[in-house]
Amino acid sequence: DTGVSQDPRHKITKRGQNVTFRCDPISEHNRLYWYRQTLGQGPEFLTYFQNEAQLEKSRLLSDRFSAERPKGSFSTLEIQRTEQGDSAMYLCASSSLEVTEAFFGQGTRLTVV
Amino acid sequence: GIQVEQSPPDLILQEGANSTLRCNFSDSVNNLQWFHQNPWGQLINLFYIPSGTKQNGRLSATTVATERYSLLYISSSQTTDSGVYFCAVRFSGNTPLVFGKGTRLSVIA
Numbered sequence: 001d002t003g004v005s006q007d008p009r010h011k012i013t014k015r016g017q018n019v020t021f022r023c024d025p026i027s028e029h030n031r032l033y034w035y036r037q038t039l040g041q042g043p044e045f046l047t048y049f050q051n052e053a054q055l056e057k058s059r060l061l062s063d064r065f066s067a068e069r070p071k072g073s074f075s076t077l078e079i080q081r082t083e084q085g086d087s088a089m090y091l092c093a094s095s096s097l098e099v100t101e102a103f104f105g106q107g108t109r110l111t112v113v
Numbered sequence: 114g115i116q117v118e119q120s121p122p123d124l125i126l127q128e129g130a131n132s133t134l135r136c137n138f139s140d141s142v143n144n145l146q147w148f149h150q151n152p153w154g155q156l157i158n159l160f161y162i163p164s165g166t167k168q169n170g171r172l173s174a175t176t177v178a179t180e181r182y183s184l185l186y187i188s189s190s191q192t193t194d195s196g197v198y199f200c201a202v203r204f205s206g207n208t209p210l211v212f213g214k215g216t217r218l219s220v221i222a
């Protein structure tokens with residue numbers, strides 16, 4: 001297993017465009033998390049899934065953001081009508097139910113111009 | 114409210130020096146992790162340590178859950194240790210990890 005994988009690594013988009021990011025967790029992990037990190041801050045929780053069920057969403061997740069994990073494997077995070085304030089590193093993590101240690105992917109760095 | 118506080122915020126060391134990074138948290142936890150964020154932004158797992166002491170090479174960590182703090186020790190620091198160190202905690206069974214603001218470490222030759 002190669003760990004948590006995120007795609008793309010970098011994305012530059014114009015304000016108002018939609019973007020979608022993908023996360024492939026460690027294969028046997030049931031839980032998948034999305035975080036956002038801005039410059040000089042620690043990662044902030046956005047949402048998480050247990051299998052295909054989205055169990056919690058942060059108030060940071062405005063209605064322009066949507067996340068899915070349709071078959072309980074990979075997940076996508078979509079941002080509609082991007083704004084400059086959406087520029088950040090988007091991090092995905094996964095963990096198992098039995099051992100809650102979380103492992104992170106390399107992140108997707110979004111720049112909205 | 115629920116808080117994770119890390120200190121110091123910034124640390125500059127001469128190569129070969131030792132250091133201690135601290136993480137205080139506001140409530141009991143069932144998971145505590147230390148991460149090193151590399152220059153490309155990836156979070157590298159250092160320790161999964163909700164309680165007790167662990168060592169891995171030049172790094173060790175201690176969590177005293179009853180007193181709500183954890184310490185990360187770096188001995189004989191190297192320039193490759195530079196980066197941001199994060200403490201993250203889980204306050205109850207299914208809640209997500211809550212991160213501190215990190216300690217930015219710079220090791221100079």
